[in-house]
Amino acid sequence: MSKEAAARIAGLMEGLEQQGYVADEALATVLYLVLTLRRPLLVEGDAGVGKTEIAYALAGHLDTELIRLQCYEGLDVHSAVYEWNYPRQLLALKLWEQSDVPLEERERQLFSETYLLARPLLKAIQAREQAPVLLIDEIDRADEEFEAFLLELLSAFQISIPELGTIRARHIPYVVLTSNRTRELSDALKRRCLYYWLDYPDAAKELQIIRKRLPDIETDLAHQVVRFVQALRQQRLHKIPGIAETLDWARALIALGVRRIDEAVVARTAGCLLKSAEDLEHLRNHQLEDLLAHLPT
Amino acid sequence: MPASRTTWPTFTTATDFTGAVRGFCAFLKGHGFTVGLAETLDALRVARSELLHRPDRFRVALRALLCSSPAQCQRFDALFDAYWLGRTADGNVPPAPARRRARPPATERTMPLLMTLQRATTPPEEEGQTTTGASTAHRLRQVDFARVPAPDQEQLETLAEQLFRQLRVRLSRREKAAWRGRRIDLRRTIRRNLDRGGELITLRYRQRRPDRPRLVALLDVSGSMDRYSYFLLRFLHALQQHFQRVDSFVFSTELTCITELLRQPTLPESLRRLAETPTPWSSGTRIGACLMTFLEQYGRRLLSRRTLVLILSDGLDTGDPALLAHALQAIRARCRRIIWLNPLMGMDGYAPLARGMQAALPYLDVFHPAHNLDSLLRLEQHLRHV
Numbered sequence: 231m232s233k234e235a236a237a238r239i240a241g242l243m244e245g246l247e248q249q250g251y252v253a254d255e256a257l258a259t260v261l262y263l264v265l266t267l268r269r270p271l272l273v274e275g276d277a278g279v280g281k282t283e284i285a286y287a288l289a290g291h292l293d294t295e296l297i298r299l300q301c302y303e304g305l306d307v308h309s310a311v312y313e314w315n316y317p318r319q320l321l322a323l324k325l326w327e328q329s330d331v332p333l334e335e336r337e338r339q340l341f342s343e344t345y346l347l348a349r350p351l352l353k354a355i356q357a358r359e360q361a362p363v364l365l366i367d368e369i370d371r372a373d374e375e376f377e378a379f380l381l382e383l384l385s386a387f388q389i390s391i392p393e394l395g396t397i398r399a400r401h402i403p404y405v406v407l408t409s410n411r412t413r414e415l416s417d418a419l420k421r422r423c424l425y426y427w428l429d430y431p432d433a434a435k436e437l438q439i440i441r442k443r444l445p446d447i448e449t450d451l452a453h454q455v456v457r458f459v460q461a462l463r464q465q466r467l468h469k470i471p472g473i474a475e476t477l478d479w480a481r482a483l484i485a486l487g488v489r490r491i492d493e494a495v496v497a498r499t500a501g502c503l504l505k506s507a508e509d510l511e512h513l514r515n516h517q518l519e520d521l522l523a524h525l526p527t
Numbered sequence: 528m529p530a531s532r533t534t535w536p537t538f539t540t541a542t543d544f545t546g547a548v549r550g551f552c553a554f555l556k557g558h559g560f561t562v563g564l565a566e567t568l569d570a571l572r573v574a575r576s577e578l579l580h581r582p583d584r585f586r587v588a589l590r591a592l593l594c595s596s597p598a599q600c601q602r603f604d605a606l607f608d609a610y611w612l613g614r615t616a617d618g619n620v621p622p623a624p625a626r627r628r629a630r631p632p633a634t635e636r637t638m639p640l641l642m643t644l645q646r647a648t649t650p651p652e653e654e655g656q657t658t659t660g661a662s663t664a665h666r667l668r669q670v671d672f673a674r675v676p677a678p679d680q681e682q683l684e685t686l687a688e689q690l691f692r693q694l695r696v697r698l699s700r701r702e703k704a705a706w707r708g709r710r711i712d713l714r715r716t717i718r719r720n721l722d723r724g725g726e727l728i729t730l731r732y733r734q735r736r737p738d739r740p741r742l743v744a745l746l747d748v749s750g751s752m753d754r755y756s757y758f759l760l761r762f763l764h765a766l767q768q769h770f771q772r773v774d775s776f777v778f779s780t781e782l783t784c785i786t787e788l789l790r791q792p793t794l795p796e797s798l799r800r801l802a803e804t805p806t807p808w809s810s811g812t813r814i815g816a817c818l819m820t821f822l823e824q825y826g827r828r829l830l831s832r833r834t835l836v837l838i839l840s841d842g843l844d845t846g847d848p849a850l851l852a853h854a855l856q857a858i859r860a861r862c863r864r865i866i867w868l869n870p871l872m873g874m875d876g877y878a879p880l881a882r883g884m885q886a887a888l889p890y891l892d893v894f895h896p897a898h899n900l901d902s903l904l905r906l907e908q909h910l911r912h913v
Contacts, residue, residue, distance in 0.1 A: 235576050239584070259584050260591040266576065267569055274597065308714075316713045413767070414793050420595035421561060427597045 238262055242291070251280070251287035252431075252439045260426050261288060270384050270405035272369075272420060275428035278472015281408040284428075285365035288404065295362040297403070299350035301372035310376070311389060313347045341393035354403045355389055361401035370409040374416065381419050431473060433460050439473060440480055447484060454491045454525050455480050461521050462503065467512070471503045478502045491525060493518060548574045551610050555593055558606055562593055582611070598796070668900040671873055673754045687758065687900055688794075691765030694907055739771040740835050740863065740910075745821065747840035749779035749812045755870040755897055759839050762903050764794050769910070774829050778817035784825070814840055814883060815850030822857055830861040835910070839868040839897055844883030851883055855890035866893040866909055873898030 242265075243258040253261070261284075264271045273281045289296035299310055319340055326336055348356060354364040369377065383389065387399040407423060409415060431439060437456045440447060447455075459476045471479075479502040488495050496518060504510050513521075552567040573588045586607050594600045667683050668690075670676075675683055715731040744763055746756040756777065767773050767789070774786045791797040830836075836858055844851055859865055867887060871877050873896050879888060888894065893909050896902040 236581070255584070256587040259587045263573065263588055263591060267572065269569070271591075272595075314714055314717070316717060319717060412790070417561060417595075421563070421566070423595075424591040425595050425600075426591055427594075427600050 235262065238265075245291035246287045247442065249287040249290040250442055251283055252435060252442055253284075253287070254435065257284070257426065257428075260424060263424055264288075264404055264406075267424070268402055268404075270407060270423045271426060272407045272409065272415075272423035273426050273428055274409045274411050276430065276470060276472065277410055278470075278474050279428050279430055280473050281428055282365065282367055285363050285406040285408075288406065289363035292363065292404070294360050295357060296365060297350050297354045297357075297362050298365045298367060300367045301369050301376070303371055303373060305372045305376055307379070309349055311349050311351045312391060313349065314341070314393075315345045315347050319345050343394070346391070346394070351383060352389055352397070355387060355397055355399045357399075357401055357403065362403050364403040364405045366405065366407045368410060369407045369419075370412045370415065377416055377419055381416070381422060384419075384422050430463055430470070433457070436460065436473065436476060440477065443477055444480055444484065447480060448489065451483060451489060451491075452480070455483065457525055458491060458496075458521055459503065461524050462513075462517075465512070465517055465521075467504065467509045468506050469504070469509060475503050475505075491522070493522060496522070544574065545571060551589075552593070554610050555603075555606060558602070560593055560599060560603075561595070566593055596793075668904075670900075671898045672758050672870070673751055673898070683900070684761070687761055688765070690900060690904060691762055694904060695765055695769060739769060740833050741772045741829070741831065742770045742774070742835045742837060742910075743825075743829050743862075744773065744775045744837045745782075745818070745839070746775065746777050747779065747812060747814070747838075748777045750843075752812075752839070752841060752870070755868075756839055758900075758903065759837075759868065759897060760789065760797075761794060762906075763837075764789055764797055766910070770835075771833070774825070776821060776825075778812075778814070780813050780817075782817040782820045782824075812840065812844055813846035814838075814842070814844045814887075815846045815848070815852075815854055818854035818858065819850065822854060826858070826861065830858065832863055834862040836862045836865045837868065838865065839870070841869055841871050842867075842879065842881045842884030842887060844881070844886075846883075848882045848886035852886040852890065855887055859890045859892075864892040864909070865890060866895060866906075867891045868895050868897035868906075870896065870898040872896035873902065 239255065239258045239262045242261055243253055243255065246253045246258070246261075260271065263269070271284075273284060275281050285298075286296060322340060322345070323336075331339075346352075350364070354362055366380070369380070372380075384405060387402050388396050390396040433456050436459065437452060440452050440455065444452075455476065459471060459479070463470050479499060482499050482502050483491070483495070486495075486499070497514070500510055500513060504513060548570050549567055552562045552570055556562045569592055570589060573592065574585070586604070589607070590600060590603050594603050663682070664686055667679060667686050670679070670683070710732060712731040716727055716729070719729055719731060720727050742763070744759070746752075746759060748756050760775070763773060763775060773789065774784070775789050777783050777785055788800045789797050791800060855865065869879070869884070872894075879885065879894070895906060895909065897906075
């Protein structure tokens with residue numbers, strides 16, 4: 231058993247890496263728990279550290295479907311769980327006008343699965359072949375009422391539709407929730423979940439990610455990029471660049487044929503890293519020389 | 528991580544170990560973690576799956592199971608070491624944190640907000656105790672923030688949190704079923720009209736709450752105002768979800784933006800960050816100049832027809848009243864509503880005679896007290912209908 235767990239964790243790390251996601255052992259261990267304990271995983275961290283990617287990589291590794299629910303303010307049952315297909319229902323009513331189908335039968339048909347539009351959460355419950363990965367993205371954006379509803383779903387994995395009855399999951403989905411921590415989630419929801427705090431990657435991990443995602447990059451340039459971005463994250467910025475920004479920047483540098491990062495290069499490409507006028511201004515006026523001075527020569 | 532790949536204490540029997548895991552869960556619970564039966568059972572499952580043959584893995588697994596915030600994750604490592612490896616960074620068993628609320632570190636006197644955060648500084652007068660009222664909650668709602676008896680402080684904050692939370696829930700119901708309104712609720716309409724052969728005779732509607740307003744709060748932290756500002760900050764923190772955006776500033780002789788600090792999801796985190804931020808402070812207030820600074824630096828970005836501007840100050844301005852009037856006029860022209868909160872309004876027989884207040888009055892939409900919980904809660908009416 232001990233061997234098995236260790237082997238499966240190692241397998242997970244490798245499998246995720248094949249999906250282009252660099253996971254350290256801590257994350258792989260937590261994902262192993264997600265697979266064995268069948269508990270949802272709540273990943274928190276700043277924007278752009280790769281929270282959402284975890285779900286995609288996991289789905290890819292398990293070779294299963296990924297179902298994504300993007301949360302936003304005002305998200306309700308109709309967009310998250312199911313909705314009746316009103317136009318079709320109305321059409322059916324019209325068509326039946328001349329027929330002698332009894333009223334009860336009409337109603338039964340009108341509220342059958344034919345007229346049901348499954349939204350992400352219902353889809354995740356209905357999956358037939360194998361357990362899907364259900365990604366509930368940016369749960370902190372949804373209203374608290376929705377959070378409460380979700381809690382119910384995550385404990386029972388069933389959805390009741392008043393007109394139709396209760397639909398139970400055939401395969402319990404692997405659930406990944408992400409949050410940017412714009413608000414505190416309810417204790418109840420947090421208790422249901424395994425928790426993982428995803429930080430900005432350290433230099434070694436970031437280098438690994440760049441190499442994985444951009445195999446063509448020259449080693450020297452990759453090192454410079456990582457060093458520069460790592461130092462930049464230590465500055466007082468409105469928005470700290472995440473991994474996506476690092477990759478964008480590296481791609482831009484490759485496209486421009488840059489071999490060495492200098493002031494002119496940064497001036498032209500800083501928009502890949504920093505997305506606000508204040509941050510760009512700050513970089514130009516205060517930090518650029520310092521940051522460049524730290525680059526490996 | 529100091530303890531990765533270190534030796535493991537030996538357990539002679541399985542029961543020993545089960546007990547130890549349970550003990551660890553109880554240990555964490557004692558340190559303010561939410562660990563219930565379900566968590567303990569899962570921890571035991573993890574332990575039995577023999578992840579524990581590698582301490583670092585066992586640590587990671589338990590951390591995922593038992594923590595629920597970055598702050599807890601940080602504390603977890605030390606507690607894990609203390610329990611399983613019998614040591615801490617300084618070699619002592621960590622003291623059990625008595626309260627869960629973060630205590631900001633001691634700092635110099637130049638940060639007025641800190642004085643309230645630390646509470647110990649000025650011993651409050653006993654006047655507050657004389658308030659009449661049947662129950663403690665009732666009494667606490669009436670008590671002036673600046674005169675809270677020391678023993679009540681904690682209770683008052685708990686009560687404030689609870690009441691603000693209720694207020695937020697009230698404000699947050701955005702859409703509701705209705706008899707009249709703009710959007711037709713097709714689902715309910717069809718259901719209702721099925722017995723009429725599908726002809727849509729009776730319509731059902733949904734009503735949407737108006738768009739959420741933006742809020743700009745400017746808080747006076749000079750002199751005695753910081754106590755009131757402190758509670759207003761708690762109020763705003765609790766209500767952040769109600770607004771599309773909350774931007775907060777503190778001022779005395781200079782203006783400081785604290786928007787980012789207030790955005791921390793938990794209040795203790797916000798207050799801790801706030802305590803670490805140096806706030807400009809010297810005697811006197813220059814409201815007019817500070818408002819002008821606000822206009823010049825942030826006005827374009829933050830003011831719109833959907834912005835509520837909330838100013839908390841006693842209006843005892845040492846600057847030029849004409850400047851204050853000018854600034855308020857300019858702000859008023861570009862925002863939805865200016866609400867001025869004056870804690871002195873709680874005093875019997877208060878009249879806005881101060882020169883600053885006199886100059887400001889013509890430009891205010893709402894002039895409201897903010898000296899106790901009740902007065903803050905009554906603000907709801909002004910925040911709701913925008």
